[in-house]
Amino acid sequence: MRRDLVSGVxxxxxxxxxxxxxxxxxxxxxxxxxxxxxxxxxxxxVFQHGDAIEKAAVNFSAVAGRxxxxxxxxLKIEEGQDYFASGISSIIHPLxxxxxxxxxxxxxxxxxxxxSWFGGGIDLTPHYVDQEEAAWFHNELKMICNKxxxxxxxxxxxxxxxxxxxxxxxxxxxxxxxFFDHQxxxxxxxxxxxxxxxxxLAEAYSRIYIHLLNKNRFRSFTxxxxxxxxxxxxxxxxxxLLYDRGTKFGLESGGRTESIFLSMPPMAxxxxxxxxxxxxxxxxxxxxxxxxxDWGSYEL
Amino acid sequence: MRRDLVSGVxxxxxxxxxxxxxxxxxxxxxxxxxxxxxxxxxxxxVFQHGDAIEKAAVNFSAVAGRxxxxxxxxLKIEEGQDYFASGISSIIHPLxxxxxxxxxxxxxxxxxxxxSWFGGGIDLTPHYVDQEEAAWFHNELKMICNKxxxxxxxxxxxxxxxxxxxxxxxxxxxxxxxFFDHQxxxxxxxxxxxxxxxxxLAEAYSRIYIHLLNKNRFRSFTxxxxxxxxxxxxxxxxxxLLYDRGTKFGLESGGRTESIFLSMPPMAxxxxxxxxxxxxxxxxxxxxxxxxxDWGSYEL
Numbered sequence: 001m002r003r004d005l006v007s008g009v010x011x012x013x014x015x016x017x018x019x020x021x022x023x024x025x026x027x028x029x030x031x032x033x034x035x036x037x038x039x040x041x042x043x044x045x046v047f048q049h050g051d052a053i054e055k056a057a058v059n060f061s062a063v064a065g066r067x068x069x070x071x072x073x074x075l076k077i078e079e080g081q082d083y084f085a086s087g088i089s090s091i092i093h094p095l096x097x098x099x100x101x102x103x104x105x106x107x108x109x110x111x112x113x114x115x116s117w118f119g120g121g122i123d124l125t126p127h128y129v130d131q132e133e134a135a136w137f138h139n140e141l142k143m144i145c146n147k148x149x150x151x152x153x154x155x156x157x158x159x160x161x162x163x164x165x166x167x168x169x170x171x172x173x174x175x176x177x178x179f180f181d182h183q184x185x186x187x188x189x190x191x192x193x194x195x196x197x198x199x200x201l202a203e204a205y206s207r208i209y210i211h212l213l214n215k216n217r218f219r220s221f222t223x224x225x226x227x228x229x230x231x232x233x234x235x236x237x238x239x240x241l242l243y244d245r246g247t248k249f250g251l252e253s254g255g256r257t258e259s260i261f262l263s264m265p266p267m268a269x270x271x272x273x274x275x276x277x278x279x280x281x282x283x284x285x286x287x288x289x290x291x292x293x294d295w296g297s298y299e300l
Numbered sequence: 301m302r303r304d305l306v307s308g309v310x311x312x313x314x315x316x317x318x319x320x321x322x323x324x325x326x327x328x329x330x331x332x333x334x335x336x337x338x339x340x341x342x343x344x345x346v347f348q349h350g351d352a353i354e355k356a357a358v359n360f361s362a363v364a365g366r367x368x369x370x371x372x373x374x375l376k377i378e379e380g381q382d383y384f385a386s387g388i389s390s391i392i393h394p395l396x397x398x399x400x401x402x403x404x405x406x407x408x409x410x411x412x413x414x415x416s417w418f419g420g421g422i423d424l425t426p427h428y429v430d431q432e433e434a435a436w437f438h439n440e441l442k443m444i445c446n447k448x449x450x451x452x453x454x455x456x457x458x459x460x461x462x463x464x465x466x467x468x469x470x471x472x473x474x475x476x477x478x479f480f481d482h483q484x485x486x487x488x489x490x491x492x493x494x495x496x497x498x499x500x501l502a503e504a505y506s507r508i509y510i511h512l513l514n515k516n517r518f519r520s521f522t523x524x525x526x527x528x529x530x531x532x533x534x535x536x537x538x539x540x541l542l543y544d545r546g547t548k549f550g551l552e553s554g555g556r557t558e559s560i561f562l563s564m565p566p567m568a569x570x571x572x573x574x575x576x577x578x579x580x581x582x583x584x585x586x587x588x589x590x591x592x593x594d595w596g597s598y599e600l
Contacts, residue, residue: 046572046573048571048572057572113561168551168557168560230567234564237537238541239524241537241538241541241542242541244553251468256324257468257469258572258573260468262572264534264570265570266569266570267530267567267568267569268537269566269567269568270564270565270567271348272332272346272562273558
């Protein structure tokens, strides 16, 4: 059965991501809060107080049931049928302000009507935008996209720009990445291709992050840079509580609050009307939090 | 004209609150970000880095215009007419975890249809609930309520319990206070009584807060208590971004983001699944964040 295949592979990938992150950090380990209920089961893997990673979460779940009113509204799917859903979602908040925040999600949905689809993406939120790193990151995603469907990178990149946006700040959340949803998987070969694509993304996730982590984790930083990191984390909180559909859906459907709020940074700050001085790295970062930037390809 | 009377008095009260808080703190001063646009004018008064007050905001505005789509939805008022609104809103985040967070708002609305009303309230969010202090606070509010309309305290107290509630946490934001909205003021004597009531509340606000501030500002605290304060501030952020109607209305109507987000704490934290040990002051606080508590009267 497809659902067992997907949830089995996703659960394995979750464990693989966790052990790779543990190994890279070298200090702390993940704890596994596993749960089971009448709708399914899940593993909430949480990592705290590492050497380079302040907080990381890797969530896996496989659930099934009757489509609810809030699913109908948030996910725009019809009532009166059964659903199955399985996915991994992950977020990493580093200690060093020169290491970015990253987020990844892959998910599979099935309805008793016969419809099924995949969704997901990876996006990067640097506290300080490094254009070369952003280009490298986008290039990594582009290569994975090209294996799946040449041309989809542009579409999924634009989708991320549109989704990870804070209208009240007129800022993107970070340098974006890719985002996709409702990619139909009823057809057998479409399912195979999409399932492979989401596995490739989940596999690339820890590799991409560990590269960025090792590159920057030992850079020295000042209290000014740490403060800026906390302000950027404040924006992350704003996005997640005001706009994120996963958070909204989770809270409205009575999900487990502590699992939903795992995406929250360990500590965030708000300073009234903070404006970085001109020509500072902070000001340059703000100028790069814009939709539609073509990050270009990365040259070794 | 009523609108000039109300906005003039509210603006005076704003300045009075600011100078009383400055005097009580003794270290920092308010800065006045004033603005004027085609819809009206306002003064965003911000206080930071005080001796006892980490961040305080006292906002005043007087605006008029055509009822917009988002006002129609959020405030449940009809379209196709003009409105006038003036109010004060304030919030104080103290440094010492044994001093509570406080919030106050008074507002007056007028529509070209002839309808007009007042709304507002004061509520208290202790990081550590002290039952005697909560009783004192509620008694102060009750005395002001009784001068306006005996019996309204119960009604407005229940309203606050219902409004300042985080369903996903099954917690009230703090020990509540009073909250009221849409109190009709078209009739001349109703207007007089309500206007007096909102003035009494705005005047009581700094007096009540300074009492609680002076009582606790010099208490020593540990890093554990400071960490708990940051977690409680995290809940404040959750309430304001997920449920607060003022924030929602402000963002949807294109209000000034930095003025709307003045209510945010200077620094907040999230720790996965933090549960205080039994019989600690933190656990006792959680047990008291419930609707419908009759705080009882304060005995000297």
